[in-house]
Every structure is written in structure tokens, then in C-alpha cells.
Amino acid sequence: MPFLSFLSIFLFGLLSSSQLVITQELSDQETLIAIREEFKISAWSVNTSDHCTWPGVSCSSNSSNNSMVESLDLSNHALQGNNITLISQLKSLNLIELEFLDLSFNNFGGSIPVELSKLENLRALNLSNNFLMGVIPDELDQGFKNLQDLQLFTNRLNGSIPLWVGNLTNLRVFTAYENDLTGFIPDKLGSLTELKLLNLHSNQLEGSIPESIFAMEKLESLVLTQNRLTGYIPRSIGKCKSLSSIRIGNNNLIGGIPKEIGNISSLTYFEANNNNLSGEIVMEFSKCPNLTLLNLASNGFSGTVPFEFGLLSNLQELIVSGNILFGEIPTSILKGKNLSKLDLSNNRFNGTIPQSICNTSRLQFLLLSHNAIRGQIPHEIGNCTKLLELQLDGNYLTGNIPPEIGKLDKLVSLDVSNNQLSGNIPVALKGMLSLIEVDFSNNRFNGPIPSFIPFQKSPNSSFLRNKGLCGEPLSVSCGVFSNSGGNSYHHKVSYRVVLAVIGSGLAVFASVTVVVLLFMMRERQEKAAAKDAGDKEDISDSPVILAGNVFVENLSQAVDFEAVAKATMKESNKLSVGTFSIIYKADMPSGMVLSVRKLRSMDKTVLNHRSKMIREVEKLSKLCHENLMRPIGFVLFEDIVLLLHHYFPNGTLSRFLHDDSTKKQDQWPSRLAIAVGVAEGLAFLHSVAIIHLDISSGNVVLDSDFKPLVGEVEISKLLDPSRGTASISAVAGSFGYIPPEYAYTMQVTAPGNVYSYGVVLLEILTSQLPVDEAFGEGIDLVKWVHTAPMRGETPEQILDARLSTVSFAWRKEMLAALKIALLCTDSTPAKRPKMKTVVEMLREITQT
Ligand SMILES: *[C@@H]1O[C@H](CO)[C@@H](O)[C@H](O)[C@H]1NC(C)=O
Ligand SMILES: *[C@@H]1O[C@H](CO)[C@@H](O)[C@H](O)[C@H]1NC(C)=O
Ligand SMILES: *[C@@H]1O[C@H](CO)[C@@H](O)[C@H](O)[C@H]1NC(C)=O
Ligand SMILES: *[C@@H]1O[C@H](CO)[C@@H](O)[C@H](O)[C@H]1NC(C)=O
Ligand SMILES: *[C@@H]1O[C@H](CO)[C@@H](O)[C@H](O)[C@H]1NC(C)=O
Ligand SMILES: *[C@@H]1O[C@H](CO)[C@@H](O)[C@H](O)[C@H]1NC(C)=O
Ligand SMILES: *[C@@H]1O[C@H](CO)[C@@H](O)[C@H](O)[C@H]1NC(C)=O
Ligand SMILES: *[C@@H]1O[C@H](CO)[C@@H](O)[C@H](O)[C@H]1NC(C)=O
Ligand SMILES: *[C@@H]1O[C@H](CO)[C@@H](O)[C@H](O)[C@H]1NC(C)=O
Ligand SMILES: *[C@@H]1O[C@H](CO)[C@@H](O)[C@H](O)[C@H]1NC(C)=O
Ligand SMILES: *[C@@H]1O[C@H](CO)[C@@H](O)[C@H](O)[C@H]1NC(C)=O
Ligand SMILES: *[C@@H]1O[C@H](CO)[C@@H](O)[C@H](O)[C@H]1NC(C)=O
Numbered sequence: 001m002p003f004l005s006f007l008s009i010f011l012f013g014l015l016s017s018s019q020l021v022i023t024q025e026l027s028d029q030e031t032l033i034a035i036r037e038e039f040k041i042s043a044w045s046v047n048t049s050d051h052c053t054w055p056g057v058s059c060s061s062n063s064s065n066n067s068m069v070e071s072l073d074l075s076n077h078a079l080q081g082n083n084i085t086l087i088s089q090l091k092s093l094n095l096i097e098l099e100f101l102d103l104s105f106n107n108f109g110g111s112i113p114v115e116l117s118k119l120e121n122l123r124a125l126n127l128s129n130n131f132l133m134g135v136i137p138d139e140l141d142q143g144f145k146n147l148q149d150l151q152l153f154t155n156r157l158n159g160s161i162p163l164w165v166g167n168l169t170n171l172r173v174f175t176a177y178e179n180d181l182t183g184f185i186p187d188k189l190g191s192l193t194e195l196k197l198l199n200l201h202s203n204q205l206e207g208s209i210p211e212s213i214f215a216m217e218k219l220e221s222l223v224l225t226q227n228r229l230t231g232y233i234p235r236s237i238g239k240c241k242s243l244s245s246i247r248i249g250n251n252n253l254i255g256g257i258p259k260e261i262g263n264i265s266s267l268t269y270f271e272a273n274n275n276n277l278s279g280e281i282v283m284e285f286s287k288c289p290n291l292t293l294l295n296l297a298s299n300g301f302s303g304t305v306p307f308e309f310g311l312l313s314n315l316q317e318l319i320v321s322g323n324i325l326f327g328e329i330p331t332s333i334l335k336g337k338n339l340s341k342l343d344l345s346n347n348r349f350n351g352t353i354p355q356s357i358c359n360t361s362r363l364q365f366l367l368l369s370h371n372a373i374r375g376q377i378p379h380e381i382g383n384c385t386k387l388l389e390l391q392l393d394g395n396y397l398t399g400n401i402p403p404e405i406g407k408l409d410k411l412v413s414l415d416v417s418n419n420q421l422s423g424n425i426p427v428a429l430k431g432m433l434s435l436i437e438v439d440f441s442n443n444r445f446n447g448p449i450p451s452f453i454p455f456q457k458s459p460n461s462s463f464l465r466n467k468g469l470c471g472e473p474l475s476v477s478c479g480v481f482s483n484s485g486g487n488s489y490h491h492k493v494s495y496r497v498v499l500a501v502i503g504s505g506l507a508v509f510a511s512v513t514v515v516v517l518l519f520m521m522r523e524r525q526e527k528a529a530a531k532d533a534g535d536k537e538d539i540s541d542s543p544v545i546l547a548g549n550v551f552v553e554n555l556s557q558a559v560d561f562e563a564v565a566k567a568t569m570k571e572s573n574k575l576s577v578g579t580f581s582i583i584y585k586a587d588m589p590s591g592m593v594l595s596v597r598k599l600r601s602m603d604k605t606v607l608n609h610r611s612k613m614i615r616e617v618e619k620l621s622k623l624c625h626e627n628l629m630r631p632i633g634f635v636l637f638e639d640i641v642l643l644l645h646h647y648f649p650n651g652t653l654s655r656f657l658h659d660d661s662t663k664k665q666d667q668w669p670s671r672l673a674i675a676v677g678v679a680e681g682l683a684f685l686h687s688v689a690i691i692h693l694d695i696s697s698g699n700v701v702l703d704s705d706f707k708p709l710v711g712e713v714e715i716s717k718l719l720d721p722s723r724g725t726a727s728i729s730a731v732a733g734s735f736g737y738i739p740p741e742y743a744y745t746m747q748v749t750a751p752g753n754v755y756s757y758g759v760v761l762l763e764i765l766t767s768q769l770p771v772d773e774a775f776g777e778g779i780d781l782v783k784w785v786h787t788a789p790m791r792g793e794t795p796e797q798i799l800d801a802r803l804s805t806v807s808f809a810w811r812k813e814m815l816a817a818l819k820i821a822l823l824c825t826d827s828t829p830a831k832r833p834k835m836k837t838v839v840e841m842l843r844e845i846t847q848t
Helices: 028-039 085-093 114-118 138-142 163-167 187-191 211-215 235-239 259-263 283-287 307-311 379-383 403-407 427-431 495-506 514-520 528-538 561-567 604-608 610-621 653-658 660-665 668-687 713-718 750-766 781-786 808-824 835-847
Strands: 009-012 057-059 069-074 100-102 124-126 133-135 149-151 156-158 173-175 197-199 221-223 245-247 269-271 276-280 293-295 300-303 317-319 324-327 341-343 365-367 389-391 413-415 420-423 437-439 444-448 468-470 545-550 574-577 581-587 593-599 633-637 640-646 700-702 708-710
Touching: 114 138, 138 163, 163 187, 187 211, 211 235, 235 259, 259 283, 283 307, 379 403, 403 427, 545 561, 545 610, 561 581, 561 593, 561 633, 561 640, 610 633, 610 713, 653 668, 653 700, 653 750, 668 700, 668 708, 668 750, 668 808, 668 835, 750 781, 750 808, 750 835, 781 808, 808 835
Parallel strands: 100 124, 124 149, 133 156, 149 173, 173 197, 197 221, 221 245, 245 269, 269 293, 276 300, 293 317, 300 324, 317 341, 341 365, 365 389, 389 413, 413 437, 420 444, 444 468
Antiparallel strands: 009 069, 009 100, 057 069, 545 633, 574 581, 581 593, 593 640, 633 640, 700 708
């Protein structure tokens, strides 16, 4: 496979922003020529003498010496060879002044060459995401006196962490996660007084966490998750005043949490789940005012949740499941305005559910399963209007289901099984419009199961072992109450499937709001529900427009901001619902038709930085590529952001593929052209350093010629998590399109985009939905396709036979495209091709 040998190399110097500094006998040009020969860079034309015109080379704009190379970007040059020892030959290239060497995200194999130590002035070395093997060589300690950043993550390095790392007194960043490192964490690391980030997760490190580590006064983030660490959490932890993130879950640590934890006033995340920790949960956590996430799940903690936790006003997630805690549900914590997840499941809590359950908090997950909770479900549960998941199963709850639960219109999952609840299932539960999964089994319910599609679509096991339930999906008829199910409920997405797909990664890092965002897909626009009623009355009132603009000169007359705003108030104008926005059709009085995206107000930073947002949208409107959907304007009214686009009656790619009424145009060549177009749009985005947040067939629009336009680009720019404009809920996307690694890296990446694109390509090839119950439990489209050989199925059985059986030529092309889709959806991000390469590979299909 030729594309596996593609390398991308970034050679930058740090000196003044990005400079490659070469001051020895060789001229810059001679050096570049040597690099060209070394890596066989065909794009650097032998004929052109001015090396400053070579792709990826940019020279100083300082006119007094305009031949000095300022930066060198060798990424995506289809370079030959995948052997990092080649790099060692760079030593002869006089890069003695090189300060910044980034060889990450390539396919380099072999071991780390000791010659790298010749690069004595190196300040940053990044070898991450390659296939490097063997030990980290001891010889490297010769050079590297000035090293500040050393990144070695996601390789196949083994052996132990060399002691010389502890001698790099300027080191600020050290990462070696996702390798096979063994042995102890060297005590010597404690002398790295400048270190801010130490990330060694997912190795096989043993021994205890050295006390000395916490002598590093500047350490901000310590990640040791998923190793084999033993022993106690050292009391010295309290010395490390600047620590904000401590992740030590999935190890074999024992003992208690030292009270000194309260000395770390900047603590924001503390994850120590899946260890063998014990003792009481110390109240000293309450001295950390910024604590946002506390995850102590699956340990041996006993006692109660300290009352003082009520002081933690920033706490968003408290996860203490799988311990031996008891007592009342901590009401003090429920006062926290920011609490979104309370997971007390699998403990021995033996109080009642308090009436104050949602007086102030914005709970989204209330997980109380498998405890000894008594009493009734309070009517006040209806105040938990943000709730997405309510798990009360396996307790001693009695009484009726309060009809107020029907007010929880965002609820996705409701489990009250294995309790002693009685009475009817209230008809008011039909208000739970987002519901996907319910379980009422093993209680004392009787009477008819309300005729509500999510109920009738549930397995009958969700209603079994009750006193006297009847109606669908049970086979017990209610006689006169008999209700017939099924109208237009099309929910093919199984909640279980979805959770299984994303769940595996979450076990590694119980991340703050990844899941929340995944559920946002179902979330309605804030206030929309509350307003719906009101809107009907005052639809004639003029909305107060705060700001608006049309960037395209000749359209500004045709767009009426008030008409735009009003159009989004009518349910009948709704075209589709995406992860980040709801799309409406808006007819202008001028006759022009617009597509209007109403942003979900989940990220307030967008609104808080309104002028910045307007600038970004305006900039994006100038982003010119024929496969991108550009905004033509925006409207702000109240706290609502509307983005204006041209309206394309052909709808989305998703509709084109999955809605049978659109099949007229559906031929393989047009599908391939769409696949190429989408890939080109994304490759362009990557070339201008924009990572898309939500690639899916629903976010690709087809114009009147069925040319694809990638949409939702604005969101990627407005909520770019790497720029810190988004909240901690950094990772997003649509079900079935989310790359497996997002669940634990919490980073949106270009390889992640390639994965999502791969899913779209599979959709194009198979006509299957990305997630479908028909694949089986826990299996999505990607898994279904990747496991076809194991099931003894040929690729032909995967492809849409309506197209692949039309001609030999089509079949051959589809098979070639399938290969590309498989590469794109590889579970290892580093193995996925770059978007630009995908475009080239797809283009080759049509040419051969
Ligand atoms: C560059 O030189 C090669 C021969 O060395 C020649 O075949 C090619 O046409 C030249 N290209 C340009 C753009 O002059
Ligand atoms: C341009 O380069 C010269 C010599 O390398 C240096 O003295 C001068 O300060 C530079 N000017 C700017 C604007 O960088
Ligand atoms: C310009 O760069 C060359 C090497 O590329 C160097 O020999 C020369 O001294 C530089 N001139 C100035 C004015 O810096
Ligand atoms: C890398 O290249 C060197 C010299 O070119 C060769 O000796 C070595 O076997 C290669 N290693 C691998 C892993 O290909
Ligand atoms: C590699 O590491 C350096 C130093 O930490 C960092 O600046 C750079 O962004 C990294 N490269 C990539 C592609 O992440
Ligand atoms: C490290 O890996 C290499 C290559 O896979 C193997 O030969 C070597 O024995 C391993 N060393 C250790 C210490 O595990
Ligand atoms: C670390 O530095 C000390 C003193 O400079 C030196 O004696 C020792 O050999 C170095 N250790 C390693 C592993 O390089
Ligand atoms: C550190 O924590 C301990 C235990 O809670 C406490 O006794 C001590 O006063 C704290 N030290 C500082 C400087 O806050
Ligand atoms: C808490 O976080 C805020 C905002 O990041 C910061 O300004 C403040 O210093 C932090 N408080 C402590 C005690 O670290
Ligand atoms: C957990 O720690 C206790 C002592 O605190 C020990 O007896 C027990 O064997 C440990 N369990 C595991 C699974 O390591
Ligand atoms: C809850 O359990 C604890 C410990 O077993 C017990 O002391 C307490 O009385 C129980 N509380 C209630 C209300 O049952
Ligand atoms: C909470 O629920 C109760 C009972 O349903 C209701 O009377 C009360 O008004 C609600 N409070 C809030 C703040 O919504």
C-alpha cells in the first residue's frame, strides 16, 4: 500500500517564531538540496534555482537577506521511506542550530536514532504517533541540554523511562503515553522544576508514584492513568500548588486520599477511579474551589459523602459509583448550580430522593442505581428539566411514578426497574419526547402501557415481571384499553448500540462532558420548548433584532432580518436538527429562500464574544472552496444566533442516501463524485488548519447539480476547542461518526475527521445508516464492515447491490473506494491517510 509510506515532516526552528536556523558553512540552499536528496522530494524542482519558491519553504521577508529560510514544512510530500534512521543523516546537514524538530504523525519505524543527540540546541523534539520501537536510548543524554518539550506518545517504545530525562532541567512538557514502557517512574523526575505537563498514561509502569514528583512546583497536569502503579498516594501531593489536573485512574493504588489534597487550591480535575483506594472520602476536597470533576468510582471508599462538598460551587461531575458509601443523597451538593452529573450508583446509599433534587442544579445525569434508596420518587423530579438520563433501578422505591416525569422532555433513558413501584404508568410520560430507552420491569405496576412509540418500540422485557401491565409491547391484551402502536416513529438508533460504541473509551478517562455533548444531539434548543406555547400567541409581535448583516452585496436587499427571525419560530419551517444547530427554511418577502441555522446556545462563550463571533463568521464567508457551504450573513436576536445560507432544495447527502424518494439521480458515478467533493472540501479545511467538529452525511448539502457542500464549518471555527473558545465539553460529533479515540483523548483532530469521513464514504457505498440496530448490539456501520471477513462475507455483500451489480466497472470502483473507507476508519488514528491523500486515492479510482 503505497500511501502507508507517506511521511509528513515539519522542521521548524523556534528562535523567532518558526525559524530553521542554519549558520554554518553550508548555505540554506545547499542544506535544502541535501534534504531534497535525502527524502526524494520531487515537488522541489531541480530546475528552479530559487529554493524560496519550493512548496513548504518560506524565506525571510527581511529584504536585507531574503534567502534565509524561515520555515520548512515537508508535510504531505509523498516522501519515500519510512525509516527514521534516515533522519540521523541530517546530522551531516549542519542542522546544529536546529531548535524545533517535529516528526510526529508519520510512519517511522525502527528505534529512536541515537544520532539525534547531536542536535544539541534542540528545544523541542516531537516523535509522537509513529511506529517507533525498542527502548528510549541512554545515549541521548549527551545532547539535549536545552530540551523543553519532549513528546514521544503513541509509539511502541518499551524498556523503562531513562534516568537522563531527570537531568533535563529545562523540561516543561514530557509525554510518553500509549507506549509499552515498564519499570518505575524515576525519582529523578522530581528535580524537573520547570515541568508543567507529565503524561505517561497507558503504559505498564509499576511501583509507586514517587513522592518527589510533587516537588515539581510548576506541575499543572499529571496523567498516569492506565498503568500498574501500586502503593499509596503520597502525602507530598499537597506541595504541588499549581496542579490542576490529576489523573491516576486504572492503577492498583491503595490507601486513602491524603488530607493534603486540600492544599492544592487550583485543583480542577481529580480522577482516581478503578483503583483499590479506601477510607472515607476526605472533606478536604471542599477546599479546592475550582474542583470541576471528582471521579472516585470503583474503589473501596466507605462512609458518607462529606456535607462540605456543598461548598464546591464549580463541581460539575461527582462520580462515586462502585464503592461502599451509605447515608442520605447529599443534598448540600444539589445546591451547586453547576452540577450536571451525580453518579452514586452501586453503593449502599439508604436515604430517600430529596424534594430539593433539582431546586438549583442543572442535573443531566442522575444515576442512583443499585443502592438501598427508599421512599417515593418526589413530584419535584419534574423540576429536573435538563435531565438526559435517570437511573433509579435496583432500589427500594415505593409509590407511584409521578406524572411530572413527563415534563422531562430531554430525557433519553429512564430506568426504574427492580423497585417496588406500583400504580399505572402515567399517560403524562408521553411528554418525554427524546426518550429512547425505558425499563419498568420487576415492579408492581398494573394497567395499560400508554400508547407511546418509545414504549411500544422497547423490548417486552422492559415491562415484564409486574403485577398487571397490559398492551403493547407485551402480548397481554388490555381488552377495551387495547392500543395500537406505531405511526411514524423512525428511531433506528439504539441507545444501547450508541453507548456501547462510545462507552469503551470512557472507561479509560471518565471525561467531563463528552457524553453530555453526545446527548446534545437530542437536546432541543434551550427555551424552545418553554417558548413554543408563547410563540403561538405572539408570533405577530416583532422580534427584537440585535444585529444582522449580509456579506454578499447584491443579496442584502433580498434578506429581511425580521422575516428570518420569525421563520425560526415556526415548527413547520424546521428542516433538520443537527448536533449544534437546528435548520429552518425561511421564505423572504423578496421571494428569496434561505436556509437558516439556529445555533444551540449550549456554548455561551459564543455569545459572550459576540464581536469575535461576527468577525469569524465574516471571515468564513470569504473562505472560498466549491465544496464548502459559506455563510452569507447572520442575525442575532435575543440570545439566539442565526446563520444564513443559500437554500438548496436537494437536501442533505443523508436524505439522498437514505430516503427512497430521492433515488432518481442515484447512480454510482454521481455517488463517487459526491465522495470526492466532500473529501476535497475537508482537505481544503485541513489545509487552512480548520478541523471540522461534526462531519456527517446530514451536514453535507447537495446543490442543484448534486455537488456536495460541507456545512457546519462555522461551528468548527466558533467552537474550536483547541483555541479555548469552547467549554470543557470539547469533543463532539454525531452518533456513528465519532472516532473511538475521541472518547478518551478529548481532542478533535484531523485524523478524527478522516475517520468521520470514512463513515460517510461507507454510507455512500453501502446505503446503510452509520448506526442501525440491524447490525446487532454494540455494532455500528464501521464495525459491521470491518468484521465482514470474519463473518465470512465478501465485500460484495457489504456494498449496495443495487449499484455494485449494475456493471463490472462500477463494482471494481466501489471495491477500490471500500478499501479507502476501511483505511479511513482504522481504529489507530496514525494509520489513517491524510485527507489530501484520500482525495488523490479517490481520484485514481476514476482514472484507472
Ligand atoms: C526540468 O528538467 C528536466 C530535466 O532535468 C526536464 O525534463 C523538465 O522538463 C524540466 N522542467 C521544467 C519545468 O523546466
Ligand atoms: C534584517 O536582517 C538584518 C541582518 O540579518 C538585521 O540586522 C535586521 O535587524 C533585520 N531587520 C528586521 C526588521 O528583522
Ligand atoms: C545572508 O545569508 C547568507 C547565508 O544564506 C549569509 O552568508 C549572509 O551573511 C547573510 N547576510 C546578511 C546581511 O545577514
Ligand atoms: C533503516 O535504514 C537503515 C539504513 O538505511 C537500515 O540499515 C535499517 O535496516 C532500516 N531499518 C528499518 C527498520 O527499516
Ligand atoms: C509536537 O510537539 C511540539 C512540542 O511540544 C508541539 O509544539 C507540536 O505542536 C507537536 N506537533 C504536533 C503535530 O502536534
Ligand atoms: C522491546 O521491544 C523489542 C522489539 O519489539 C524487543 O526486541 C525487546 O526485547 C523489547 N525490550 C524490552 C525490554 O521489553
Ligand atoms: C545527570 O547529571 C549528573 C550531573 O550533571 C551526572 O553526574 C549524571 O551522570 C547524569 N545522569 C544521566 C543519567 O545522564
Ligand atoms: C495542608 O493540609 C494539611 C492537612 O489538611 C493541613 O493540616 C495544613 O495546614 C495544610 N497546609 C497548608 C499550607 O495549607
Ligand atoms: C480558579 O480558576 C480561576 C479561573 O481559571 C482562576 O482565576 C483562579 O485563580 C482559580 N482559583 C484557584 C484557587 O486556583
Ligand atoms: C485492596 O487492598 C486491600 C488492602 O487495603 C487488600 O487486602 C486487597 O487484596 C486489595 N485488593 C486488590 C484487588 O488488590
Ligand atoms: C443507613 O445505613 C447506615 C449504615 O449501615 C445505618 O447506620 C443507618 O441507620 C441507615 N439509615 C437508614 C435511614 O436506614
Ligand atoms: C418544583 O416542583 C414542584 C412540584 O412539581 C412545583 O410545585 C414547584 O413549583 C417546582 N419548582 C420549581 C422551581 O420549578
